[in-house]
Amino acid sequence: MSTEHPFAGLDRSAADPKFRVRHGRIRQSIMGWTYNPMPVPELARLCKEIGLVAMEGVDPQHYPVIRELGLEIALVGSHGFSKGPFNPANRAEVVQRLREGIETAVKFGSKRVITFTGMREAGITDEAGMKNCVEAWKEVIPLAEAKGVDLCLEHLNSRDLGHPMKGHPGYFGDDVQRCARLVREVDSPRMKLLFDFYHVQVMHGDVIRHYRELQPIIGHLHVAGVPGRGELDSTQELHYPAIMKAVVDSGYTGFVAQEFLPTWPDRELALRHSVAQCDV
Numbered sequence: 001m002s003t004e005h006p007f008a009g010l011d012r013s014a015a016d017p018k019f020r021v022r023h024g025r026i027r028q029s030i031m032g033w034t035y036n037p038m039p040v041p042e043l044a045r046l047c048k049e050i051g052l053v054a055m056e057g058v059d060p061q062h063y064p065v066i067r068e069l070g071l072e073i074a075l076v077g078s079h080g081f082s083k084g085p086f087n088p089a090n091r092a093e094v095v096q097r098l099r100e101g102i103e104t105a106v107k108f109g110s111k112r113v114i115t116f117t118g119m120r121e122a123g124i125t126d127e128a129g130m131k132n133c134v135e136a137w138k139e140v141i142p143l144a145e146a147k148g149v150d151l152c153l154e155h156l157n158s159r160d161l162g163h164p165m166k167g168h169p170g171y172f173g174d175d176v177q178r179c180a181r182l183v184r185e186v187d188s189p190r191m192k193l194l195f196d197f198y199h200v201q202v203m204h205g206d207v208i209r210h211y212r213e214l215q216p217i218i219g220h221l222h223v224a225g226v227p228g229r230g231e232l233d234s235t236q237e238l239h240y241p242a243i244m245k246a247v248v249d250s251g252y253t254g255f256v257a258q259e260f261l262p263t264w265p266d267r268e269l270a271l272r273h274s275v276a277q278c279d280v
Contacts, residue, residue: 010234012264015273021051025248026278029074031057031222031259035267041065046268050275054255063108073110074255075194075220076101081156084118085136086129086172094118098140102149112150112220112255114194117173117182129172134185144190151186152219154194155179157202165261166229167202176200176210183217192219198259201226201238208246215250223278224260231260232274240277248280 021028032055035043040062044055054074055066063073079097083090094115101113117133124132137151144151158174160167173179176195183193195218200207211218223243225236232240247256256278264270 010232010277012233012273015269016276017269017272019050019272019276021275021279023279024051025280026244026256027054027254028052028275028278029054029056029255029257030271031257033057034259034261035271038267044069044071046271047071050272052275054257056257057259060104067108073105073108074257075112075114075152076105076108076110078113078115081116081154081168081171082119084116084172085133086118087121087124088132090118091132091136091139094136095139098151099143102140102143102147105149106147111148112152112192113144115151115153116156117153117171117179119170120172126172130178130182130185133182137186137191141186141188141190145188150190150192150219152192152194153179153183154196155199155203156196157199159202163229174203176204176214180214180217193217194220194222196222196224196259197238197243198222198224198226198229207238208243211243211246212250215252218252218254220254221247221252221256222259223256224258228263229261230263231270232277241280244278244280
């Protein structure tokens with residue numbers, strides 16, 4: 001009987017510097033901003049060599065190079081997480097940016113555009129904020145339906161105060177069930193939930209159960225370690241091989257994007273190792 005600890009394969013010492021995707025049942029992408037300041041074309045070539053099939057979270061000026069390498073654009077950006085439709089004063093800008101994102105997605109063969117609620121603001125109740133969000137998205141959704149593009153609302157955590165991209169204090173969509181309610185109230189097959197296992201774990205825990213419950217409305221997935229948003233290794237409390245098996249078993253066929261903040265000295269090895277944990 002083996003005495004090897006079940007997390008032994010997650011240790012940095014076990015990382016394979018030559019790892020390439022073997023199974024491919026999880027269609028992996030990367031949020032490219034996490035690997036700044038590595039030039040995007042260099043990161044794209046590394047992703048292609050490892051076996052990722054897509055990229056996102058980079059300036060659209062890089063989309064042609066990414067597509068030339070045979071990678072897809074998994075998710076197109078839009079209005080950002082801080083200035084969202086929670087405040088109706090932002091609606092015109094949000095709607096315009098989402099429409100531009102949809103047109104960019106069509107141009108480069110992508111099927112998803114990200115959206116956010118924005119931050120809570122004084123004088124606007126939660127119910128009013130929900131109404132404002134739904135009304136803004138309903139203004140955009142006819143174009144999304146006509147173009148065959150999903151709007152993906154991302155749930156973000158508001159608890160981690162240690163880094164501007166590890167947590168987002170004041171973000172209205174910090175409850176995944178609230179985000180699910182918003183998606184359902186838009187009432188369109190093109191309105192989806194972006195389920196980020198990192199953010200859900202920080203806010204709620206019980207990530208596999210939450211995933212299974214919400215899977216019918218999920219349009220995109222992000223992964224990172226918890227705590228700290230680091231690599232998917234043995235220092236983290238989420239066991240991604242088990243999580244990804246649940247994703248495969250659910251029949252999900254969309255993208256899963258790596259969005260960890262590298263801490264290992266060898267950032268290429270960190271990416272290979274984290275991709276390996278999701279290649280179930």
